[in-house]
Amino acid sequence: MRIDVITIFPEYFAPLRLSLLGRAIERGRIDLRLHQLRDWAHDPHHSVDDSPAGGGPGMVMTPGPWGQALDEVAGEDRPTIVFTTPAGEVFRQHTAQELSSVERLVLCCGRFEGIDQRVIDYASTLGPVRELSIGDYVLAGGEAAALVMVEAVGRLLPGVLGNPDSLTEESHNRGLLEHPAYTKPAIWRGRSVPEVLLSGDHGAVDAWRHAQSVERTRRVRPDLLPPPPEQPCQ
Numbered sequence: 322m323r324i325d326v327i328t329i330f331p332e333y334f335a336p337l338r339l340s341l342l343g344r345a346i347e348r349g350r351i352d353l354r355l356h357q358l359r360d361w362a363h364d365p366h367h368s369v370d371d372s373p374a375g376g377g378p379g380m381v382m383t384p385g386p387w388g389q390a391l392d393e394v395a396g397e398d399r400p401t402i403v404f405t406t407p408a409g410e411v412f413r414q415h416t417a418q419e420l421s422s423v424e425r426l427v428l429c430c431g432r433f434e435g436i437d438q439r440v441i442d443y444a445s446t447l448g449p450v451r452e453l454s455i456g457d458y459v460l461a462g463g464e465a466a467a468l469v470m471v472e473a474v475g476r477l478l479p480g481v482l483g484n485p486d487s488l489t490e491e492s493h494n495r496g497l498l499e500h501p502a503y504t505k506p507a508i509w510r511g512r513s514v515p516e517v518l519l520s521g522d523h524g525a526v527d528a529w530r531h532a533q534s535v536e537r538t539r540r541v542r543p544d545l546l547p548p549p550p551e552q553p554c555q
């Protein structure tokens with residue numbers, strides 16, 4: 322998969338060259354291309370922002386550089402174009418799965434109070450557009466959100482994970498939080514690995530893990546579970 326990132330901080334993406342994703346980039350399974358938005362800003366200061374139309378605090382990213390960057394980077398391939406924004410739909414595992422099936426992604430990182438809306442409207446003439454948020458908080462810029470998306474999408478690509486078993490396992494667990502994990506030694510600082518995990522009874526292990534997942538989900542993320550049946554009054 323080819324992933325283009327348009328940002329005023331291309332250096333922000335250096336950590337992607339480490340570890341799992343780094344190896345996938347080296348081997349060419351992920352073709353990661355970073356672009357400096359300011360390269361398309363032609364005024365003496367390479368400005369990318371201006372004051373908001375209608376007034377108010379802060380600055381808005383100006384459409385000129387974005388338009389040229391998108392024309393050049395998107396080209397004729399009709400890539401999926403992602404804008405990272407707290408005003409977008411929430412990026413979930415399912416979103417990562419959808420994005421992992423496209424041939425080309427262009428990730429656009431907003432800064433300041435956002436990007437002139439006409440850029441997003443125009444981008445949809447170049448390819449399918451997704452406005453995505455990684456969660457309900459405001460970042461200083463879209464770079465950290467884009468980094469998260471590259472990592473979540475990248476690890477789903479064929480040949481990126483060493484052991485694709487961990488992917489099928491994940492989908493079995495779908496909708497529930499992970500059960501706790503243990504390894505050796507069997508006793509550490511007086512704390513034992515739960516007996517069932519040492520029993521060799523795979524059925525019992527699976528049942529225990531499932532119960533742990535359900536219990537943990539109910540406790541910390543009840544929103545992930547189907548609503549409990551309504552209790553009649555009296």
Ligand code: JDE
Nearest residue numbers: 406407431435454455459460462463466
């Ligand atoms: C992405 N979850 C959070 C922030 C912004 C007021 C202040 C800031 C496209 O425009 C953006 C992008 C960002 C950075 O991304 C996030 C984010 N997923 O914060 C603003 C808007 N209003 C705008």
